[in-house]
Amino acid sequence: MRVNYKSANHYTILHGFYLAIVFVFIGFVLDVVLKKPLGLLVPVFPGNLILLVGTLLVLIIIGIIFRKTLAFKFITSVKVAVPAICFFTVLLILIGIIPQEFNQNSKNIHWLYNIKNSWTFYLTGLLLVIILMAATAKRMKVFSFRNIAFVFNHLGITIILLGAGFGQSDYKELRMTLIQNEPIWYAYNKNNELVELDFALEMQSFELEYHLPLIKIEIDKQKRFKLLEIDTANLPYNIQYGDYTITFKEVCLECVKKDNSYVNFEFPRAVSATNILLKNMSSNIDTTFWISTGSKMYLRDIFNHRGVQISIMPPAAKKYTTRARYYPKNGTNSDVIIQVNKPAKLGQYLVYQQSYDIDKGKYSNISVLNIVKDPWMPVVYLGIFMLLAGIVLLFVTGTHFNLTKQ
């Protein structure tokens, strides 16, 4: 039988697997021989933009020249896409199972602990990107409703990957620790190197709002425990649990221990405490006691008697806010508010609330911020919204809810 070698159908999914294996194998050999990945060497702006435009032009020219060849038809087919996605997924599964070493200086760590920075990962990813770009270019020529969904999906992902990949050299993520009433004009990068900024921030106040403390009640017989939020508005109040009636008589959210009781007092090492009357309904015996969260100054008070344990948990943070004064090198000073999920835009930077001195809680005189400069963010967002539009179109074109039994 004669085989028509001019037809792309001559190639099967198995050939796609051979091609993907070549990429994976080269990557694996490089990992074994070089032991350490070189990393993606992308120049900073405008070098990365020139490189991106150049790469796109080269790919377009290659696409135009070779678009009618079998190789191009093969690379843009699902026969290569399926094996490439399969190999990339296997690497992702390994990343998902094996704890990954994030240390930048992990020279001697086996590549399995650093897969994201391995040549195998880069080359498998590169194959995926090549397929993605070639397939997008091929389908952009034909305009149909179904094709628009395809182009939006694939082009969206391509833009995200290109924007994030070529833009990573311009991406800056710094950690800044503000100290109350001290203007700070520097931050630290991931390698803990000091970076001077073109603005300063002076923390004026740090505000921390807490949830109410939780009470944990454990009765051995029940083999379960109950966790409930303390109610400060309706004191005193009772709850029933098993054979017991628990009466919350007093609650103080910030207090100190005095003799065998607690009194309200606001200071950094204060604790939350509550006074409880516990009554056993079967034996009619009752007892009154205090329990507290404890701090670096006071031991935690827990009730533990005859199989009943009652404790109070330290209140969790509900909301924390940094109020600061912003001093740009050029421009006017202003006040800024930074909260979790509400970053502040300061010039080219976005400033995120990260952490604070957890030991001191609401008395923290420091606030840890994440400072991010991501000039390629609009490009990535463009890709994301294009992908989102493609997904909606995929839902419309790919589903057949109206299929009836034939």
Next chain:
Amino acid sequence: MSKNFLEIIDIIGVALFAISFIISFLQNKKKTFTLSIVLTWITVIYMGIILILIWIIAGRPPMRTVGETRLWYAFFLPLLGGITYSLWRYRWLVTYSLFMALVFLCINLFKPELFVKQLPPALQSAWFVPHVIVYMLGYSLLAASAIISVYQLVSGKKSELSLILKRADTMVYSGFSMISMGLIFGALWAKVAWGTYWAWDPKETWALITWFIYLIYIHFRLSKSNTVNYKIALYILIFAFVVMLMAWMGIKFLPSAQSSIHVYG
């Protein structure tokens, strides 16, 4: 809200789903299926009311713990069973949806979680509700695709193979659209909260793995090999479902997830 209230909800839910499942199972081969469908819609209404009630009482969306997401799953599954029955008259999909919802409510009943009203600052975001809802809806649709594939593999009927595969595709395309949105919403949320779209947290990695496996299915179905090896496509769906469960509930058992910020409940 007391834990007893949640236990009562679960007990009533388990009883309701168990009765609905048994009746639907018994009616599968009978002429009439009306009672099963009525009961299915009752379970949907019950779960809907329960979710709204918990939302109102807790003062926050019931999506914080894995146990709470299981309640959403138990809501979406019979909803899909009811919708697909009205479209395609698939009785077995209704039965299996009720069975799976029953299993998830049983897990909640036998492994109750701590119910806490409090939301940490990072979860107080406009992205929280859409992120979880599209994921739960997506997981339910993808579970339905796994049910369809198990049905086809077990029955082995060839007469309606192409129709069944198209219906599995419909479930996958709609479920895949939902989990893609969930992934995007999560990335946009992370960007607003921490300044980075992706942190390679194990939960994120497994969500991406799930997404990639359904991507393999979609591309495999577009290749010509799948008409010959349709069983491979069906096995991919079952494997994808197992990975999806891992991403949803299993990651806390992995060594890589010990420092994950997504391990809760």
